[in-house]
Amino acid sequence: MTSAVEIQHIRKFFSSSQVLACDDVSLDVKKGEVHAIVGENGAGKTTLMSILYGLVTPDEGQILIDGKPVRISHPNDAIFHGIGMVHQHFKLVPSFTIAENIMLGIEPNRAGFIDSATEAEKVKQLAESFGLPVDPHLRIRDISVGLQQRVEILKILQRNAQVLILDEPTAVLTPQEVREFLTVVRSLAQTGRTILFITHKLAEVKAIADRVTIMRRGRNVGTHDAKDLTIREMANLMVGRVVSLQVDKSPAKPGEVILQAERLLVAGAGGIPAVFDASLELRAGEILGIAGVSGNGQTELVEALVGMRPVDEGQITFLGEDITSATVRERRLSGLAHVPEDRMTTGLNLTTNLDENVVVTNYQNEPYSRRGIFQFAAIRRLAQEIVDRFAVKSARVGEDIKTLSGGNLQKIVLGRELKGDPKLIIANQPTRGLDVGSIEFVHKTLVEERDKGSAVLLVSVELDEILALSDRIAVMFAGRIVAVLDRSEATEEKLGLLMAGSTLESLEHDEAAAEKATPV
């Protein structure tokens, strides 16, 4: 097999953040293969792909396409050389139709006037020739995320891409959509196209990739045939040490009811109910995982529970008291901790220093203030305590935190929230964007808190995380809690179907269908 893309000795140093993102990276991608690039966050995989697509200019090194050296300084150059990229966040115009999006920039026209009929016909033919049928007249805002991704792929195929770069393509898909997507990738490879895909889901690498390149700290630490490595070996190579993918935990010992939410109706952006008739109950000493594809009301549910979003109907009871209309501070004082979804904006204030960030939830109380005056010695002791207890690397008392890595920032949030032994910890996507080492740490911490008798509500879009940590699992779909399962009765398949809108009843009634859908 010949090489489709050769990347030779690429080096990229970002002077603004003092990060050596790519350090002498070489990569040889064969024609017609599915090549996965895995690595922790900050390993340089996205930078490398951005260089290949012309979004970032490398300091050193060169790129060869079909054996010829090329200069790619703009995405247009990349498109010219047959390289297309599907970004993690789709680049589609919501009010345009599928055809209008696919043909954007290359519209068939007569003297500048668009020929819509030809356009729709072209898109239809393209879609059919790749076995990816779409209705060209549907508008993007009316179609599912999975279909939007198909439009993105068709968009780059229409531009004759021979090399397709896919940046974390499965992050936003339901497990069923993922399976369909993987089939599409396979069939594209069979047409002779080369697929480069960035991921951190190692199971997908095993399922689909011919070869896998593992990146660590800006270096290529090895390209292997995917079948030669186990998932565990890949994980170890990514981190550079042995990691435990399993979370060690004993069975839960549920105690008294800590949190009860009854038939909540919560409005989201634009007044549309984001949470619809959701009820849940959480006991001390257990972890309740909330699974669901991102954007199905999890964020709004969490915000309603912690007091950041008004509840339209329903009741929230915390430790036997009605807190439906209590303020955030009242809830926190009675023992609620919140690890927010976005640590950069909600969890922390990156424009100020460590001390203010750790005391912000408790600044008005002794010993941190006395008679309205801050007690800086006490605040510094608190900051030091958190840094020591959670081993927050390179964080120093009194200093800025904006240069810290995601993992260290999350440790600060956890340190602050777990201080004072909360009765209830609500953690929304606590490991999003963290590297494997930090994920391990967060998981261990949450299980420890559970064992100390706290109730933990864990919201995550990562099924693996939900399955690894939860004692019970609730599934959210379209704002509703569609099912709650015991960990023992939950399988990835079952959760996946529930996350995609099936009901428990239909699953039970239609066992034959469920059988068929079970992975081989």
Place this chain on the structure above:
Amino acid sequence: MIDILQKYQRILRILLLVGGIAVVLFILFGLPITLLQSSIRLATPYVLGALAAIVASRAGVLNLAIEGMMLLGAFIAVAVLYQTGFDPLVGVLAATLAGGLLGIVFAVLYLRIKINLIILALAVNLFISNATVYFMRTQFGAFGTLADPSIQGLPRIDLPLISQIPYIGSLISGHNAVVYFSWIMVAVVWVILFRTQFGRHLRAVGENKAAAESVGINITRVQIFALTVSGMLAGMAGSFLSIGVLSQFVENMTAGRGWTAITVALFAFEQPIPSFFTALFFGLSEAMSFFLQSRPELSLPPDLLLALPQIATIAALVIVALRIRAGELLKRRAFATEFGRELAKLGKGQLVGGGD
């Protein structure tokens, strides 16, 4: 409220339609024809101003400097004609070019030097407002009003054939060139936005910059072009104010019409053709204000009459806001009904948790 709306949707729709036709018929046949003629004429700055707002906004730039661009156009048109003996159309052309030039300057300051859009628009509006007064005094020695016999207003054009049609002819015929040009521009802007490659690129830039950029569309170029066209349309609207109606320039003579034009565009969902009809309504309210003032026998309070166009603007803004709110409520209701049906099947809401 929403319940009533949904229950009687059909009847309400028919009532609205019948009511709308009745209002239009009343306006057409119940009001004096001179009032309608001046409504159509006075709608022109709103038509052009709304198009200016649409072109910019569809390209993703909220042009809040339309007021200033209009005022500049009004001044330039008069300044060019002052004791030069040029044809009034030269004034219109100069105003249009001046508006376009200000549009380019605005675009460069915003897109290249990256000045905050709101601050920039405030600065442009204030600067033009004061600069026109300054030049009026220093260059022309005029205070408050700049008028001169050498400044000729735009002549009326009688359309052949059309002027022969009874009633309609007298409404449509007999306006000046800018009025007719504004009508043509409504169609031109619509065709460009929705039927040409450039228009599609412009709308893509306005709706999702990243999407446009990823397919190689030059965003800055599209936005500079859009702001230039926006400025030209606003400049022409200004020339209509100074030489289309009175053939004189008065300090701050735009009197908020640029802002009203933005309201018109918002009210019409940034669509050129609905904007045209919305603009006609604002023209009517302005004409009505003049008309009623000339009828002392009606003994209406003069302050209220003067404020008529402003009241119409506020009413339109309230409707825009209510419409957004009503849209939210309707969406919410649709969501609730959809899931209510499923919930009914489930019986009681699914209770999550509990060991029982």
